[in-house]
Amino acid sequence: MNTxxxxxxxxxxxxxxxxxxxxxxxxxxxxxxQSEFGxxxxxxxxxxxxxxxxxxxxxxxxxxxxxxxSLKPRGRHLINVCLGTACHVRGxxxxxxxIERELGIKSGEADEDLKFSLETVNCVGACALGPIVIIxxxxxxxxxxxxxxxxxxxxx
Amino acid sequence: MNKLGSPQELERLRESIIRSSEPNRPCIxxxxxxxxxxxxxxxxxxxxxxxxQENGLDSKVDLRVTxxxxxxxxxxxxxxxxxxxxxxxxxxxxxxxIVSETLLKGNIVDxxxxxxxETGKKIVHESEIPxxxxxxxxxxxxxxxxxxDSIGDYLASGGYAALNKALxxxxxxxxxxxxxxxxxxxxxxxxxxxGRKWETCRRAEGDTKYVICNCDEGDPGAxxxxxxxxxNPHSVLEGMIIGAYxxxxxxxxxxxxxxxxxxxIHAELALKQAKEYGFLGENILGSGFDFSVKINRGxxxxxxxxxxxxxxxxxxxxxxxxxKYVHTSEKGLWDKPTNLNNVETWVNVPLIVSxxxxxxxxxxxxxxxxxxxFSLVGKVNNTGLVEVPMGxxxxxxxxxxxxxxxxxxxxxxxxxxGPSGGCIPESLLDLPVDFDELTKAGSMMxxxxxxxxxxxxxxxxxxxxxxxxxEEESCGKCLPCREGLKRMRQILTDIxxxxxxxxxxxxxxxxxxxxxxxxLCALGSTAPxxxxxxxxxFRDEYEAHISDKRCPAGVCKELIRFYILPDKCTAxxxxxxxxxxxxxxxxxRMVHVIDxxxxxxxxxxxxxxxxxxxxxxxxSSEELDVPAEPIPVTASxxxxxxxxxxxxxxxx
Numbered sequence: 060m061n062t063x064x065x066x067x068x069x070x071x072x073x074x075x076x077x078x079x080x081x082x083x084x085x086x087x088x089x090x091x092x093q094s095e096f097g098x099x100x101x102x103x104x105x106x107x108x109x110x111x112x113x114x115x116x117x118x119x120x121x122x123x124x125x126x127x128x129s130l131k132p133r134g135r136h137l138i139n140v141c142l143g144t145a146c147h148v149r150g151x152x153x154x155x156x157x158i159e160r161e162l163g164i165k166s167g168e169a170d171e172d173l174k175f176s177l178e179t180v181n182c183v184g185a186c187a188l189g190p191i192v193i194i195x196x197x198x199x200x201x202x203x204x205x206x207x208x209x210x211x212x213x214x215x
Numbered sequence: 216m217n218k219l220g221s222p223q224e225l226e227r228l229r230e231s232i233i234r235s236s237e238p239n240r241p242c243i244x245x246x247x248x249x250x251x252x253x254x255x256x257x258x259x260x261x262x263x264x265x266x267x268q269e270n271g272l273d274s275k276v277d278l279r280v281t282x283x284x285x286x287x288x289x290x291x292x293x294x295x296x297x298x299x300x301x302x303x304x305x306x307x308x309x310x311x312x313i314v315s316e317t318l319l320k321g322n323i324v325d326x327x328x329x330x331x332x333e334t335g336k337k338i339v340h341e342s343e344i345p346x347x348x349x350x351x352x353x354x355x356x357x358x359x360x361x362x363x364d365s366i367g368d369y370l371a372s373g374g375y376a377a378l379n380k381a382l383x384x385x386x387x388x389x390x391x392x393x394x395x396x397x398x399x400x401x402x403x404x405x406x407x408x409x410g411r412k413w414e415t416c417r418r419a420e421g422d423t424k425y426v427i428c429n430c431d432e433g434d435p436g437a438x439x440x441x442x443x444x445x446x447n448p449h450s451v452l453e454g455m456i457i458g459a460y461x462x463x464x465x466x467x468x469x470x471x472x473x474x475x476x477x478x479x480i481h482a483e484l485a486l487k488q489a490k491e492y493g494f495l496g497e498n499i500l501g502s503g504f505d506f507s508v509k510i511n512r513g514x515x516x517x518x519x520x521x522x523x524x525x526x527x528x529x530x531x532x533x534x535x536x537x538x539k540y541v542h543t544s545e546k547g548l549w550d551k552p553t554n555l556n557n558v559e560t561w562v563n564v565p566l567i568v569s570x571x572x573x574x575x576x577x578x579x580x581x582x583x584x585x586x587x588x589f590s591l592v593g594k595v596n597n598t599g600l601v602e603v604p605m606g607x608x609x610x611x612x613x614x615x616x617x618x619x620x621x622x623x624x625x626x627x628x629x630x631x632x633g634p635s636g637g638c639i640p641e642s643l644l645d646l647p648v649d650f651d652e653l654t655k656a657g658s659m660m661x662x663x664x665x666x667x668x669x670x671x672x673x674x675x676x677x678x679x680x681x682x683x684x685x686e687e688e689s690c691g692k693c694l695p696c697r698e699g700l701k702r703m704r705q706i707l708t709d710i711x712x713x714x715x716x717x718x719x720x721x722x723x724x725x726x727x728x729x730x731x732x733x734x735l736c737a738l739g740s741t742a743p744x745x746x747x748x749x750x751x752x753f754r755d756e757y758e759a760h761i762s763d764k765r766c767p768a769g770v771c772k773e774l775i776r777f778y779i780l781p782d783k784c785t786a787x788x789x790x791x792x793x794x795x796x797x798x799x800x801x802x803x804r805m806v807h808v809i810d811x812x813x814x815x816x817x818x819x820x821x822x823x824x825x826x827x828x829x830x831x832x833x834x835s836s837e838e839l840d841v842p843a844e845p846i847p848v849t850a851s852x853x854x855x856x857x858x859x860x861x862x863x864x865x866x867x
Binding site: 184 | 249250252253254287288290432433434435436437438441442473474475476511512513514515516517528529530531532533534590592593594598599630633664666668672677680681684688690793795817818819822823
């Protein structure tokens, strides 16, 4: 039976194979790794570094450069609040603040039970619906502050 | 599917597809673009499938899901073919009626028709709706007609005919000459003549060359490229293959923003289909030309929209730009000659090749040819994608197509060019959309984001927003950008929070000059544009913040207060219940009062106070005559009108 470490190595190995161990595909490899494990687990970064023959510092540098990556565990439900300009002019900041108040966390954090993670994104291209909140890939548009609590409560 | 081995095979296939389709066969066309999906079109689509099956219609009426048709404000859209009836804001619960009335009986469901706000009349046909009628849709036209996952649809609409022509009737040099003659300028923001870039790349030394499609679309508020890639990915591919042929590149990359999952899916599918049919790979259509494409996703970094940063990301590095005194068309990806163009630029190419540069140059202005797609968003009635010939005025776009400002508010500014652009005031609304004219006004065309603002937007807040955005997105490599944006953000924050000082405006202008002169890439060097235009056209607002500690638009939290007007409050109690910090006191028939020490300026009370009372207001430095403690109500509750709904009941 595979140990946890072996399972991780197998999964990362399979991702690296998909990209033919191509160094240029590092960003895509990290994205697939994050999809697999929920976040960028340190051990996975080490495997990627070995597999691509790229220094771990370089892998770490890329992993921390791009905002879509998280090196910390995320909550079961990922909340993304759009702070693009169109959403901003329609009051997106107030929606973000309402969510922060409701969950007691700031953007970039997860709550204690790892139920929710809160992140912001700069435009998802659905500007007619602003302000937008996306939870687990599902979009809720034309958000108002009083809709925040019912939306969060609808997630287990 | 056998690969097509010659232009004749392609044309025979196209003819057979067209022959086997019935042009007037009834069809229900539903928008499946990201915007409409976000509004529930997925449920609408599924319900249509169910209802049509239950009514025995699934073999008689086709169902086609298209990409973004651009009128996002009114989505989800359902259009009937061949009648062309447009139903807007369709919900799942409306589907049964559309099926029973329109599909089965040929009746129109009135309540789902678009109402022209100017005339109050209902409009039945999509083509008559002013939003569409005033546009000139050359690039977006197919978005409303074809299924993005059907190469057959693309072929039937004339797809890959331009590629045919380029490969078999034109030499690479001739293709370049045609693109140069057309005057096509890059649509990603730089506005550089595409043909000239192609020529430089073709002439550069080396046999290995690359072409790249930049679908990073980082400008917040812009979604033109999303819609093109989601809705018509083959048009992008066709442009790239033609460009690669002209330049002599055999490998291409499409760099798609991570935040556009549907665009990635449709691009991957189009790639797979193109390979199967022989439009990609070796010996394309028997021409002897080889070309392959890979898709890479971005990682959520705005700076990777800059060409050298994008290339760094493709090389597995962090997205840091480099100086461009050596052009990427000579040394780009892996130091090889590389031609990078924006999605919309690539989509123009098949058009230019098939219809000719002479035709293309008739559209637009002297120095800005063709059409441009804008995403018209923000405080505007008709939010969506607008494709117009270059040279149309901002006023026509915002008011004639956009329908003006909602809620009877006053227009204040329109921001073009994203974080690199500037805010254009009312006095300049008659400027034509043209690369050079917009630059002269202190803004720029940019990728096409057009954000409308009204009297409730604060120009200090807007400048602070853009600078904060850019500070976060700055790669940090060069000092002017890394440190300069930080200082500008600090100064703007101080101004917005009542700590502005005499000399701050001049300091912002001085920092701006430094960034313009010395930042490594366009992120830094254009960052001052929103600030400089805000100061240039709205200086009085800055001075009010600095000298009077006042925010005229009522936005900057530290400078505003919320009040409950005693002559309007009817003690309905909604604001008291909804206040997240229990800052409101009151009782039955007692005017409610906000405790200013507890109030966190979240604006919830303003949101939830029923419109018919409108008892909550914002003030900035004015002393309003409001009681310190709850007093008996004097305002009378009027009867609820059918159209009045408190904002707590508002639906998505």
